[in-house]
Amino acid sequence: MDEKQKEQLKFDLAELVVDALKRNQLDLDTTHELSEYILDTLDFLDTHVDALEFLVELHTDWGISTEKLSSLLKKYVQDVQKLYAQTNSEGKTQEPYIENKLNVIKNRLAQSAQ
Amino acid sequence: MTELNTAADIAKLIVRPRDIDPTTLARDRLVTHMEEVLYEQRTPIEALKLATFPTPELQALETKYRTVGDAFKVVTPHGGGVPTTYENPAPGTLILAKKHQAETWGPYLMQVVMGGQRAFDADAPLKTQVLDSVVDTFDRLPFYSDMLNGLNLAEKRQVFEKFFNSAKYLDKLKSKLAAVPAGTVESLDREANLARVALTKAQAELAGLPPGDPAIAAKQIEVNNLDTGLAMKLSARDTLPSRVSSALVGAPRDAILEFISDNIDDVNNTIRTETSAATTAIEAGARSDMGKLPTIWRREIVNAESGVREQVVDQKIMTKLVRAYIKRGSDGLLEAMLDRSSANLQQLADFKSANPDEYRKLVVETEALFLADYLRPVAGQHVGTDVVKGYGGKLKKRAIKKIMNSTDPLKTQVLYMAVNNVRNPQTAMLAQELGMEDMVDYMKKTPLSKLKLPEKFKKLFTTKKGLILLASALGIAGGVWYWWYPITHALSAAGSGIAGAYGTVSASVGTMGAKAGLAADTAGRALFGAPLTISPTGITLPQQGFVDTAVQGTKEFIMGPNGLVDRAQEIIANIAASRP
Numbered sequence: 001m002d003e004k005q006k007e008q009l010k011f012d013l014a015e016l017v018v019d020a021l022k023r024n025q026l027d028l029d030t031t032h033e034l035s036e037y038i039l040d041t042l043d044f045l046d047t048h049v050d051a052l053e054f055l056v057e058l059h060t061d062w063g064i065s066t067e068k069l070s071s072l073l074k075k076y077v078q079d080v081q082k083l084y085a086q087t088n089s090e091g092k093t094q095e096p097y098i099e100n101k102l103n104v105i106k107n108r109l110a111q112s113a114q
Numbered sequence: 115m116t117e118l119n120t121a122a123d124i125a126k127l128i129v130r131p132r133d134i135d136p137t138t139l140a141r142d143r144l145v146t147h148m149e150e151v152l153y154e155q156r157t158p159i160e161a162l163k164l165a166t167f168p169t170p171e172l173q174a175l176e177t178k179y180r181t182v183g184d185a186f187k188v189v190t191p192h193g194g195g196v197p198t199t200y201e202n203p204a205p206g207t208l209i210l211a212k213k214h215q216a217e218t219w220g221p222y223l224m225q226v227v228m229g230g231q232r233a234f235d236a237d238a239p240l241k242t243q244v245l246d247s248v249v250d251t252f253d254r255l256p257f258y259s260d261m262l263n264g265l266n267l268a269e270k271r272q273v274f275e276k277f278f279n280s281a282k283y284l285d286k287l288k289s290k291l292a293a294v295p296a297g298t299v300e301s302l303d304r305e306a307n308l309a310r311v312a313l314t315k316a317q318a319e320l321a322g323l324p325p326g327d328p329a330i331a332a333k334q335i336e337v338n339n340l341d342t343g344l345a346m347k348l349s350a351r352d353t354l355p356s357r358v359s360s361a362l363v364g365a366p367r368d369a370i371l372e373f374i375s376d377n378i379d380d381v382n383n384t385i386r387t388e389t390s391a392a393t394t395a396i397e398a399g400a401r402s403d404m405g406k407l408p409t410i411w412r413r414e415i416v417n418a419e420s421g422v423r424e425q426v427v428d429q430k431i432m433t434k435l436v437r438a439y440i441k442r443g444s445d446g447l448l449e450a451m452l453d454r455s456s457a458n459l460q461q462l463a464d465f466k467s468a469n470p471d472e473y474r475k476l477v478v479e480t481e482a483l484f485l486a487d488y489l490r491p492v493a494g495q496h497v498g499t500d501v502v503k504g505y506g507g508k509l510k511k512r513a514i515k516k517i518m519n520s521t522d523p524l525k526t527q528v529l530y531m532a533v534n535n536v537r538n539p540q541t542a543m544l545a546q547e548l549g550m551e552d553m554v555d556y557m558k559k560t561p562l563s564k565l566k567l568p569e570k571f572k573k574l575f576t577t578k579k580g581l582i583l584l585a586s587a588l589g590i591a592g593g594v595w596y597w598w599y600p601i602t603h604a605l606s607a608a609g610s611g612i613a614g615a616y617g618t619v620s621a622s623v624g625t626m627g628a629k630a631g632l633a634a635d636t637a638g639r640a641l642f643g644a645p646l647t648i649s650p651t652g653i654t655l656p657q658q659g660f661v662d663t664a665v666q667g668t669k670e671f672i673m674g675p676n677g678l679v680d681r682a683q684e685i686i687a688n689i690a691a692s693r694p
Binding site for chain 1: 679
């Protein structure tokens with residue numbers, strides 16, 4: 001995700017918390033805990049996969065099941081599917097961590113072979 | 115619209131605070147504030163921060179503790195070692211520890227007391243707690259920590275050399291000890307502490323009395339002028355070292371000095387013998403000077419209402435470490451562990467500059483331990499899952515993902531080490547999260563007959579000589595594996611003391627165990643032709659098959675059956691189905 005997308009994700013997540021709070025899907029203690037968790041986690045959300053995974057987590061671990069969550073899930077599912085569709089058509093991985101991982105290993109193996 | 119004719123009509127519309135449920139009021143107030151910040155100021159972070167107010171329970175707890183001491187949060191060590199966050203606790207520092215952790219904390223509590231400071235439990239009488247802990251655990255006294263407190267790395271090493279190899283240091287010690295007032299625990303300073311341990315070890319050796327032998331009491335009376343009651347009480351202690359050392363609490367100074375003078379060679383020999391292996395741990399501790407490994411991911415609190423002690427994950431600390439690690443890599447991790455004090459950072463920089471190779475190796479070990487030992491348990495192994503709900507595991511995975519994202523080959527080793535090192539359900543979980551379960555299964559479950567063996571190893575199974583060699587190798591590998599753990603565990607007292615002095619807690623010992631385990635593991639795998647090589651650091655390296663598996667596994671995790679996308683779509687469907 002680029003910076004603009006990351007900013008939008010932050011906004012979406014804050015809005016998600018407010019919405020869940022308004023709808024009594026979160027009590028105050030949980031809101032407190034979740035807000036801290038989100039703040040702590042935001043820095044780690046770098047890719048669309050990260051974002052999607054985090055949204056799934058908000059449902060499975062924190063019990064959020066609002067319309068807002070549903071719409072966000074749809075958005076990021078589309079993004080991830082689009083990403084992997086590109087991967088398949090171009091015949092290479094697009095996820096940077098996979099790509100980098102391969103390079104790391106290849107380099108390492110090349111060094112070992114020398 | 116309601117017609118407002120009288121003051122009473124108006125009053126009906128005024129909602130008085132006491133008529134509203136406080137929780138509802140707080141919720142409404144929070145929502146209003148968050149929306150204002152979110153929509154008007156467009157600052158989502160600030161909006162979220164509004165929701166992070168402390169709960170009333172926590173506020174009450176903090177208030178209670180602050181009345182006791184000026185430091186509320188003291189974390190409990192995990193598995194051994196000295197808590198790193200309060201190496202120099204201020205007077206009144208609150209220290210909470212569970213009974214089973216008291217053996218680790220005991221010396222530390224004593225250190226606090228000895229320093230003229232006071233350690234408090236929230237409820238237990240100070241004296242009882244401190245003395246019980248001290249007496250119970252004297253044999254694990256981290257005397258090195260006391261001895262080395264305030265010294266820089268070079269000085270610490272110098273002290274160790276002197277201490278373990280000559281009597282000169284003890285001479286110096288004696289002169290220092292002469293200035294220590296005799297009498298109570300509180301009056302003993304760090305030199306006395308050192309002397310006591312030295313004496314303890316010598317005494318244990320000289321006395322030659324097995325644990326539980328009542329004659330030890332007589333020995334204490336004879337040597338230390340203890341009164342009979344205390345001597346007998348000490349004799350009932352579980353272990354010989356603890357009884358002997360405990361007996362010296364309150365021993366007259368002259369008796370200690372005299373004993374050291376008379377038995378200086380024995381003292382040295384005993385210590386040298388007992389610590390020859392521990393010296394390795396010391397070295398590891400010294401090498402680990404760059405980092406305080408985070409045995410601080412959980413803390414223990416006393417429920418203000420029930421009085422029940424509870425463990426809670428110290429999310430902030432753990433998150434700080436994880437975040438530092440992810441954002442700034444191993445340097446960031448180590449600096450975060452050091453609490454970024456200028457002295458610590460300078461020491462770290464000096465060490466890195468002076469020993470770049472050692473630094474790099476230890477970075478790998480530190481990271482592996484960090485992942486394997488400190489992130490893993492947060493997922494719920496040692497504390498209630500409700501406490502750590504939704505926490506830890508995800509961060510851990512992200513941390514690992516960051517490693518995968520790294521272009522540093524060593525990080526790859528770290529990843530593999532973390533996964534491969536710990537053979538338990540958490541490892542399997544970790545592997546599964548990474549899509550590496552196939553690899554782990556392959557290594558752990560594939561029948562020998564189906565492994566693709568290198569040609570040279572086939573002879574091992576087809577010749578008598580080969581079978582003997584194989585059996586020997588297996589025996590050695592297994593022996594190393596099983597031998598190291600008790601040894602390293604036995605060294606935990608010294609190791610934790612040393613590591614505590616360097617701020618590394620018991621990580622050095624853990625590192626040794628991990629390395630030994632890896633050595634055995636690697637040997638076994640190499641023998642069976644498993645797809646591993648041995649790196650210069652002794653850490654197993656993955657080969658191409660592993661990479662393919664990992665990459666494929668990651669993709670499966672996201673796009674495969676019941677993968678991330680599938681789960682997301684299921685949630686979407688469920689939400690839609692529950693719509694009224």
